[in-house]
Amino acid sequence: MNLQDKVAIITGASKGIGKEISLKFGESGIKLVLAARNKALLTNLKNEIESKFTTEVLIIPTDITKENQVTTMVNKTIEKFKKIDILINNAGVGRFSRIDQFSIEDYNFIMDVNVKGVFLTTKYVVPHMIRRESGHIINISSIAGKNGFKTGTLYSASKHAIQGFTWSLREDLKEYKIKVTAICPGSVLTSFGGKSPDYxxxxxxxxxxxxxxxxxxxxxxxxNTAELIIKPRFNPRKIQ
Ligand SMILES: NC(=O)c1ccc[n+]([C@@H]2O[C@H](COP(=O)([O-])OP(=O)(O)OC[C@H]3O[C@@H](n4cnc5c(N)ncnc54)[C@H](OP(=O)(O)O)[C@@H]3O)[C@@H](O)[C@H]2O)c1
Incomplete structure (x- = not known):
């Protein structure tokens, strides 16, 4: 497979999981569109990828909760690369609390990014995949989309929504030969949800x-792998 012909949009590329996916894809020669809100971090990542690997990187600062910013991001991608082969819906947020201590602002914050944002990016990318009867959409869901956990009502609800979204999207798009996959990671070592990356x-x-x-x-x-559940193998503290 010639990955150098492929074009990927990665949301939430500025740090954490999205940054690592960008580096891995950059190493493979995939042409990259890096979307997140923090322009400085995206610029640093573009420089890092272009200094290490031979590929093209377009950064497009984007808030995926804003419809006009998502359409601009998709239009700029098509303008530059003419097509979209891969969409990684990775951007996501978390806040954790007992249900009565959540505010409506917490609810809107989590649902806007984790559900509405994925809806918007997918909605505007899909016509370009249908046109070519080709593409792959990978949604970074969570093990919280399969289970519940203490303080996780809102986050878990948002990721359960992504599970349903993903399974239904597969049915919508399979006649157009477009692949759809959910990845459900357990805890990943990033600063997600405000936790220290050292944790x-x-x-x-x-x-x-x-x-x-x-x-x-x-x-x-x-x-087309429908779902990958990726869990840690051991507690690193216990082997020290
Ligand atoms: N870390 C975990 O333990 C874990 C486990 C399972 C699943 N996940 C999922 O994995 C995904 C990535 O998480 P992570 O651990 O890499 O978290 P992270 O390090 O906090 O990164 C989150 C990314 O999302 C972006 N983002 C947040 N709001 C955005 C918005 N409105 N528009 C565009 N981008 C936005 C952030 O960029 P800007 O701030 O620059 O916009 C950042 O690049 C999330 O969907 C998360 O739910 C994480």
């Missing part, structure tokens, strides 16, 4: 999710 307990590295994405975009055309 290590039953944690996966963001590189492990990048590796999974690379596997998915190189798997045979005859298959």
């Amino acid at each position: 290590v307990e039953w944690s996966i590295q963001p590189e492990d999710i990048a590796h999974a994405c690379h596997y998915l975009v190189t798997e045979s055309d005859f298959v």
Whole structure:
């Protein structure tokens, strides 16, 4: 498979899992569109990728909760690269609390990014994939989309929504030969939800999710992995 012909949009590329997916794809020669709100971090990442690998990187500062910013991001991508092969819906947020201590602002914050943002990016990318009867959409869901956990009502609800969204999207798009996959990671070592990246307990590295994405975009055309559940293998504290 010639990955150098592929064009990928990665949301939430500025740090954490999205950054590692961008580096892994950049190493493979995939042309990249990096979307997140923090322009400085995106610029640093573009410079890092272009200094290490031979590929093209377009940064488009985007708030995925804003419809006009999403349409601009998709239009600029098509203007530059003429097509979109891969969409990684990775941007996501978390706040954790007992239900009565959440505010309506917490609810809107989580649902806007984790659900509305994924709806908007997918809605505006899909016509370009349908046109070519080709493409792969990978949604970074969570193990919280399969289970519940203490303080996780809103986050878990948002990721359960993404699970339903993903399964239904597969049905919408399979006649157009477009692949759709959900990745459900356990805890990943990033600053997600305000936690310190040094916090290590039953944690996966963001590189492990990048590796999974690379596997998915190189798997045979005859298959479409529906879902990957990726859990840590051990508690690093217990082996020290
Ligand atoms: N870390 C975990 O333990 C874990 C486990 C399972 C699933 N996940 C999922 O993995 C994904 C990535 O998480 P992470 O751990 O890499 O978190 P992270 O390090 O906090 O990164 C989150 C990314 O989302 C972007 N983002 C947030 N709001 C945005 C918005 N409105 N528009 C565009 N981009 C936005 C951020 O960029 P800007 O701030 O620059 O916009 C950042 O690049 C999320 O969907 C999360 O739910 C994480």
